[in-house]
Amino acid sequence: MDWFTAFCDKFKFVFVENDRYKLILQGLGNTLEITFFAALIGIAIGVVIASIRSTYDKNIEIMRKRKGFGFIFLTILDLIARIYLTVIRGTPTVVQLLIAYFIIFESATNGVPIAIFAFGINSGAYVAEILRGGIMSISNGQFEASRSLGFNYLQTMRYVIVPQVFKNVLPALCNEFIVLIKETSVAGYVGVHDLTKAGDLIRGRTFEAMFPLIGVACIYLVLVVILTSLVGKLERRLRTNER
Numbered sequence: 001m002d003w004f005t006a007f008c009d010k011f012k013f014v015f016v017e018n019d020r021y022k023l024i025l026q027g028l029g030n031t032l033e034i035t036f037f038a039a040l041i042g043i044a045i046g047v048v049i050a051s052i053r054s055t056y057d058k059n060i061e062i063m064r065k066r067k068g069f070g071f072i073f074l075t076i077l078d079l080i081a082r083i084y085l086t087v088i089r090g091t092p093t094v095v096q097l098l099i100a101y102f103i104i105f106e107s108a109t110n111g112v113p114i115a116i117f118a119f120g121i122n123s124g125a126y127v128a129e130i131l132r133g134g135i136m137s138i139s140n141g142q143f144e145a146s147r148s149l150g151f152n153y154l155q156t157m158r159y160v161i162v163p164q165v166f167k168n169v170l171p172a173l174c175n176e177f178i179v180l181i182k183e184t185s186v187a188g189y190v191g192v193h194d195l196t197k198a199g200d201l202i203r204g205r206t207f208e209a210m211f212p213l214i215g216v217a218c219i220y221l222v223l224v225v226i227l228t229s230l231v232g233k234l235e236r237r238l239r240t241n242e243r
Contacts, residue, residue, distance in 0.1 A: 010208070010211060011211060013206065013208070014202060014206050014208050014211040014212060015202070015211070015212075015215070018205075020202050020205070020206070023193075023198040023201055023202055024195070024198050024199070024202070024215070024216075024219070026193055026198065027193055027194050027195040027196070027197055027198030027199070028195050028198075028219060030112055030187075030192060030193055030194050030195075031181070031184050031185075031187075031194045031195040032223075033112065033116075034112060034115045034116050034119060034184045034187060034192070034194065035119075035177075035180055035181050035184055037116045037120065038115075038116050038119035038120040038123055038180060038184075039120075039123065039177055039180060040120070041116065041117070041120025041121070041123070041124065042119075042120050042122075042123025042124045042126075042127045042176075042180070043124075043127055044124070045120070045121065045123075045124025045125075045127070045128065046123075046124050046125075046126075046127025046128040046130070046131050047127075047128075047131060048128075049081045049084065049085070049124065049125070049128035049132075050127075050128045050129075050130075050131035050132040050135060051157070052074075052077045052078055052081045053078060053081050053082075053128065053132045054131075054132050054135040054136055055074065055153070056074055056075070056077070056078040057132075057136065058136075058140070058143070059074075059153075060074070060075075081128075084125065085125050085128065085129065088121065088122055088124070088125035089125050089126070089129075093118075093119070093122050093183050093186065094186045094189055096118050096121070096122055097114075097115065097118040097119070097186060097187070097189060097190060098189060098190065099118075100114050100117055100118040100121075100190075101114050101118075101189075101190035102190075105117075111187065111190040111191045111192040112192055114190060115184065115187040115190065115192050115194075119180060119183060119184060119187075122183070123176065123180050126176050126179075127173065127176060130169050130172045130173055130176060131165060131169060133169070133172075134164075134165035134166075134168045134169040135157075135161060135165050137165075137168060138161050138164060138165065142156075142160055142161065142164075143156055143160075143161070146159075146160045167235075167238050170231065170234065170235055170238070171231070171235070174227065174228065174231040177227065178224050178227060178228070181220065181223055181224065181227070182220060182224075185220075188200065195216055195219060195220070196216055198212075198216070199212040199213050199215065199216035200212070200213075
């Protein structure tokens, strides 16, 4: 049992002495805060961009024949959406975070809101493409049937298309949010005390790498498992309601 005693002593030294576990708790809180609000921003941006892109793709032929202000306005919106998607998906997340902190908000002192902004903008591009793919997978017959019932385009999207899209893209959205949780680990680049930064601080103060870093990895793993389990339950409930 000597190995167990040595394990306990090392654990107490790394996490318990000087209340170093509080660094982990603070980092975990910041990680969850960044992830939650960034996900909300990502969903909001994703819905808007996906709506613009899918509306353009499904109606551009008709609108091109009619011309007019609607065609020009939708074309401009689609161009802006395409530029946003190209830039965000074509540059590394950590570079976007550094640009947000050192250029856009260079006078800021709190890195958490900046991290929320940067990760939210980044997530919005991927959520948009996930939702757009789901919308484009719905057959045009459902759009036409809804129109024949008197629904306009917005009503069709709200009552007919979006409920189906949500169920279809839920697994992909879950994967995006899992990626988002892990992406927040680079927030330490701008001085944010996130979970990964907390583990690194403990490593620097104790000169012990295994316990803090393996501990941080285990916490991330638990978060991902919990999120996956919750989404699995939601998927089963949606299938049950569908029957």
